[in-house]
Amino acid sequence: MTLDTTPRIADPDGFFALLVEAHRGLSAEESRRLDARLVLILANQVGDMAALCAAIEAARAAGTKVSDAGR
Template identity: 50%
Template sequence: MSALNTKANISTPDEFYAELLAAHEGLSKPESDAFNARLILLLANHIGDRTVLSQALRAAALKD
């Protein structure tokens, strides 16, 4: 059984964030939402572990 890693795990987070923002540049809200949905599905497929994916869904649903 795998566990969701919520600790910092991206080697260059600022560069990734800038790349993510750039990918959304010029997109309308619906296009941006569709891009996010495709990205989520690609990353979920890459992870593949249903336990981890369920944990991620629960973690994302939490509100501070």
């Protein structure tokens, strides 16, 4: 499956601000748990296992590229 990574968030800066605010005052562990709950809620919204697998692969590949660039 090809993942559609076309930007579709109407207000990306607003979304980022909401995400940052959601983490305000949380410990590192609480932030990780918030992120995990958010991922599961959004994965449920997507629902398509092929799309979820493609998204995981894309996220891992993006993380690897960032890690490799910092070396």
